[in-house]
Amino acid sequence: MSPRSLSAALAVLATVALSACVPVQHASGRGAHVDDFGTPVGDQQVAQGGELVMGLSSEPDRLDPTTSSSLYTRYVMSTICEKLYDIDATSNIVPQLATALPTVSPDGLTVTIPVRTGIVFADGTPFDAQAVATSLQRHFSLKTSQRTSEMGPVKNIEATDASHVAISYKRPFAPITAALADRAGMIMSPAALAKEGDNFGDHPVCVGPFEFVKRVPQTSITVTRDPLYYDAKDVHLDTITYRIMSDANIRAANLRSGDIQVADTISPQDVDALAKDPDLRVLQSPSLGYQGITLNTGNVDGVGKPTKPIGTPIAQDPRVREAFSLAIDRQTLVDTVFNNWFDPTCSPVAPQTPYASPAANACPAFDPQRSRQLLAEAGVRIPYPVSMQVSNTQDQLRYAQALQASVAEGGFDLKVVPVEYSTLLDVQKRGTFEALMLGWSGRIDPDANTSRFLSTGAGGNYGGFSSSTLDKLLASASRTTDVGQRATLYGQAVQLIHQQNPIVYTYRLRNLTVESTRVAGVEVYSDGVVRLGKAAFVKNQEG
């Protein structure tokens, strides 16, 4: 080996070795974007009291854990309604109102949850296993419940004693712990439920650092410190007001003017400018969800109805769909469209969860030549025309247009059809699309990111995809309780998905939250929920 090639080889080796030592970072022309979930108050000098104002990007729906379906409701609920389980910064499930992770009977059919005792709801009534059972049962008895399917094939729920709740199943259902780390696990005061009934969301009462005060529709939601909260010593603020500000530019302007101290869902277009402001700090966490393009392979009469064959090559021939996936230059697209703030992905399994594996994280490289070759093998005309419906928001349209250029290299003539969001949901349900770009906010448990969208006949299988092999894989993964085994099964599922490409996964959002340096203790984990319950104003910076 010549000295020159030797030094080159050494340089390469050194780079590889060095990059192996550096924690996972997202390379950027403008400095690395590193996860920052925020830090608990800890030893920082903070003031007691103050009124924190957060700019919410969207109006929460009903403040009712049973019927809510909005992500933003979770932001508000995180301060007033604790859950049986929560997740921590490393996406592990940890007990919150439960005292430990659930125990599962050897046959997998009974899940027992130990719960706290000796604490009270905001209305002063005691919290116990019976209250937990009442909340969980409501998810099944209320007609408009959004929780029924999340909780799985439940047979019975009962409080076995004051501190234990047992859920018995018709067949084993592993995703239940993750579901209880979400809205299904928020425990409502039985006294308030008896009083308010279906209108619980008008005056929600739970266990939490704050209690609900009032809601001005379309405007704001105010909560105040709950003196009865079991951990009240760690609660610093007097009140939190969530102000609804749907426009990203307006949230950014209000952060800078100091009218609000925290804002969620900052656009990648604004975040660089905000990051430069010395009075502001950007928190970022990877999302559990994905953005992707659903290709319609059989949804003709609407989702839930029997699928029918569609006579186009992209619907019938997996080679055409694979070519489409290979023609997407995922890394370049996120770098250019989202200023490198988002991450490319090819998988519905969130990489930061214990269910991820090399197989699940695998991503075919951008290969326009192979794409054209596959199209030629499939015997279709090049450029192959595809019509894709997208939401008419700025970021989505920018991505779609960049995608158009990317797939053109691979032999596709992509037509972008912008549609308003509500309409897009309807189009998706009716099946009146060839390709459709939409995202999923994601759950920790991969079952909630896969089965509902890909299992034959599932409620969210908008593309009408059907594969008995994938169905079996996903079903067995949801019944398996061993995390390692589940990771293997989901890895196999992703391999299968890459052969069939019913959904072409494109990128993952990052939850971009901006806070004022005047506050401490704001935390955002990968579930995207902005946690303000233990936040505080830095001393002498009260709001």
Add this chain to the structure above:
Amino acid sequence: MLRYLCHRLWQSAVTLVLASIVVFVGVRALPGDPATAMAGEQADPAAIAAVRAQLGLDEPLPVQYLKFAGHALTGDFGRSARTGTPVREMIGATLPVTVQLAVYAMLIAVLAGMAGGVVAAVFRGRWPEWAANGFSLFALSVPTFWLGILAVLYLSVQLGWFPASGYVSPFDHPLRGLYYLTLPAVILGLAHAAVVQRQTRSSMVETLTADFVRTARAKGLGRGAVVFRYGLRNSLIVVTTIVGLQLGGLIAGAVVTERIFSLPGIGKLTLDSVFSRDYPVIQAVVLVITTSYIVINLLVDLLYTVIDPRLRVSGRTR
């Protein structure tokens, strides 16, 4: 006069019923269904069906309409499909905000517009007229949303003179309330000021060159008296018409302004409820806006007869 009033009231009632039917059908013709929009990306079919039943959307259209109309007559517009809040409460909370904003903006528009119009008419052909015309051209051609964003950026964020957003009820803190509303009202009022200015100017010019004014002048009436007693009074009728017509435009403009300044008004409520396909809210909001248009029109017509006695006579002869 009384007969005229009755006739107009009857007309208004028919318009309202027709409007309610159009709104009702129109809302349902929107693509996207509220139950799906509510369930969002989760979309559990059983839950969607339950929501639809709860909203009464599974019943035939005429039945749905009659129920809606019957309840609306008693002031009951149901509950928001999205948040579950009674719609009456939502309108009760947002309508006063928009009314305050519109009245404030109109006040600014009328005062600034009339002043500009008088200046332009009196100083015809000289620099004050060019300045006034330049202002009106600018105010008319620059879109409200752009001006609003610039105002927030420079006057709120950079200079910190005005709050970037938010609302304080003038009934709680009169001064703070006015302070919070000022920037949005100026932005919203600018384009209307331009229209008022142009109309005032042309009406003034017409009056000031009229024969009766020349006669009055010849008799020794002072310049100020001519301008204010004759010119301005005559242009008042024009301004009243414009104000009546523009109040409608103000509510439409309020949608944009309320969004930029996060003002919890009915414009923002309309926009948000359309996006979330919140049928009960859209129906109620549009009905309320339609009703206010009709009432404003009626009031403007009645006001004419007060300002201009000639119309009073013709009203009587009908």
